[in-house]
Amino acid sequence: MQGRSVRLLHITDPHLHAHTESRMRGIVTYETFNAVIDRVLADPDPPDAVLATGDLVQDETLAGYLLFRKAIERLDAPIFCLPGNHDAPDIMANVLQAAPFQLCGVASLAAWRLILLNTFSTGDDGGRLPQSELEFLRQALADHADHHVLVSLHHQPVPMGSRWLDGVGLRNADDLMDIIDRSPQVRALLWGHVHQASDRRRKGVRLMSTPSTCSQFLPNSDGFAVDSRPPGFRWLNLRPDGTIDSEIVWLE
Numbered sequence: 269m270q271g272r273s274v275r276l277l278h279i280t281d282p283h284l285h286a287h288t289e290s291r292m293r294g295i296v297t298y299e300t301f302n303a304v305i306d307r308v309l310a311d312p313d314p315p316d317a318v319l320a321t322g323d324l325v326q327d328e329t330l331a332g333y334l335l336f337r338k339a340i341e342r343l344d345a346p347i348f349c350l351p352g353n354h355d356a357p358d359i360m361a362n363v364l365q366a367a368p369f370q371l372c373g374v375a376s377l378a379a380w381r382l383i384l385l386n387t388f389s390t391g392d393d394g395g396r397l398p399q400s401e402l403e404f405l406r407q408a409l410a411d412h413a414d415h416h417v418l419v420s421l422h423h424q425p426v427p428m429g430s431r432w433l434d435g436v437g438l439r440n441a442d443d444l445m446d447i448i449d450r451s452p453q454v455r456a457l458l459w460g461h462v463h464q465a466s467d468r469r470r471k472g473v474r475l476m477s478t479p480s481t482c483s484q485f486l487p488n489s490d491g492f493a494v495d496s497r498p499p500g501f502r503w504l505n506l507r508p509d510g511t512i513d514s515e516i517v518w519l520e
């Protein structure tokens with residue numbers, strides 16, 4: 269078990285609504301979300317686990333979360349979730365409280381541990397890690413010093429090079445990075461929110477964002493702008509030696 273790679277599916281920002289035909293920026297988000305699930309189901313190599321990093325539902329409705337659950341339960345795997353700025357954390361916690369779902373906390377996958385952070389900040393499209401969440405992270409890292417760790421959150425902890433989007437990132441990213449810099453077992457940070465793909469390195473740690481399962485934002489744009497890229501998602505292969513293979517799949 270410890271010696272095998274983990275195939276992790278990352279989906280993010282589906283922005284579902286109470287009604288299956290509702291649109292956001294012209295896109296029927298429930299349709300594109302199901303198209304992503306269909307693509308995953310057609311893959312001969314199924315996921316060992318699924319990570320969903322927030323903005324699951326756009327209109328803060330119970331019906332929206334029930335649609336999320338109905339669609340993603342088509343995948344036969346544990347599903348790890350964390351909230352984004354558009355989510356309704358209380359409804360989300362009610363709907364996603366039992367297996368196969370896990371909301372926030374630490375998830376175990378062979379030699380890896382996923383630490384799922386909650387950056388939801390009431391009334392703010394940007395995110396924040398309160399002291400309690402920073403303390404949870406410190407403790408989780410202390411408990412898992414001998415594992416490879418992937419830390420995931422909704423908001424970007426580094427600038428994306430887009431002025432409007434970087435105005436709604438993680439407000440206290442320095443607090444997070446101080447902890448990451450002192451934790452050599454952290455291999456990667458992975459987030460949603462920015463509706464675009466990115467993959468870079470900072471002090472040996474892999475930093476990745478993943479496109480939304482609905483519409484994308486135009487990279488490097490100073491003002492809000494929608495990209496013409498299609499829905500997308502990310503595969504990660506978490507190797508037992510702590511390295512990661514990853515690829516984005518676009519629904520062209």
Ligand SMILES: [Fe+2]
Binds near residue numbers: 283323352480
């Ligand atoms: Fe989003």
